[in-house]
Amino acid sequence: MPDDPSPTASDRRRPWLRLWPLALLLAAIGLAYALGLHRVLSFEALAEHRATLAGFVAARPVPALLLYVLTYVVVVGFSLPGATVMTLAGGFLFGPWLGAAAAVAGATIGACLLFLAARHALADSLARRAGPRLGKLREALARDGFWYLLSLRLLPVLPFWFVNLAPALAGMPLAPYAAATFLGIIPASLVFAGIGAGLGQVFESGGRPDLTVIFSPGILLPLLGLAALSLLGAWWRRRQRAA
Template identity: 55%
Template sequence: MRHGRLRPLLILLVLLVLAWALGLFRYVSLAELEQHRRALAGFVADRPWTAGLLYVLAHAGIVALVIPVGPVLTMAGGFLFGRWLGLLLAVPAATLGASILFLAVRHALAQGTAQHAGPMLDRVRAGLKRDGFWYLLSIRLLPVIPYSVGSIAPALVGMRLRVFVAATAIGIIPGTAIFAGIGAGLDDIFARGDRPDLRVMLAPPTLFALLALAGLSLSAVWWRRRAS
């Protein structure tokens, strides 16, 4: 029974090892995008629906395998499909990938975590049950917190799937919009022989705006507790 619960997580781990062994990671980079940008743009122009579907599936799969190339994938979406369509494709793709990882971890580990939980984890679980949407929304809004952490931690405490999906989809919109916008301008950047400056996410104006949004979501938790 225990092995059955571990199966989804083990499948993800096997796929991750296989992708690493085959060297597939090296194809997800700005250098590869620059080298093949004409062929990729031509494919999107000829088969837009197929290209969009393949992009969503590839993006979701890479996110589920905890491969830390999310910004590159989002920029690729902005480059291939434009700022706004790239955003509309990247958000559900990243949410789907995060949900796959979330379900695999929750199915494999949440029950064992609950059985060995101490008083502190019990309090955390109670807080997440009541205000989990707002806490996760705050995490998703902050670019300095790894995306996989926001998928694994809620799974370990048994967060409900619909709450996880809603907070993830809404919370990643600002950061995804920024990277999709960068991607939309990649052709000009590549033509100049430059590389995009990914530090834009940590630039004071951008970081302040994201921190303000995260603060607003946490203030909702404070208000709910004050009103109750």
């Protein structure tokens, strides 16, 4: 007698078990907002506590740096608002170069953790429902996803959380995702950490930093050029395969 192909109760429950990382993530986000942690990650909070933070960094530079990176991982991993303020704080507390490096490390790790949680919870389910269309998109992302994601990372026009989640749900492999994230966020991180390094004078004057500087021609045009080169890389790879 052939085996019964109908799913058992355990099989029907198993897809729900895959949602635990996403459920944990949503619960943590809700708790963070309920506790008002999003208000801590603001320019006003940085200005208010700047002396305490600077004193802690001066007294314990290595633990402070590690704690900064860990905090950045949490901010990005839980999609909390405040990544830009975190990068400014990195430049203010550790200088433009070390601050940018720490921000890139924290953002990359946090983005990868969010990517893995979303892929574990939803990617397979979406693939079964979307059918062949998503299958073709997965193949394209496996081949050229690095270049497409790199162009999106270089131009910080889309929400960071969206660019973190979309490739995971579309089935992009982790390795090119991590590499494109790491390389793509370096330019903007250097810009914002550089702004953060000069926050001392801004705090003294009671003003706010001009973050629109990233859209100035001197910065935006090179980023556009790098994004265009990354798209050119994807086009060249397709042309080589078609030849």
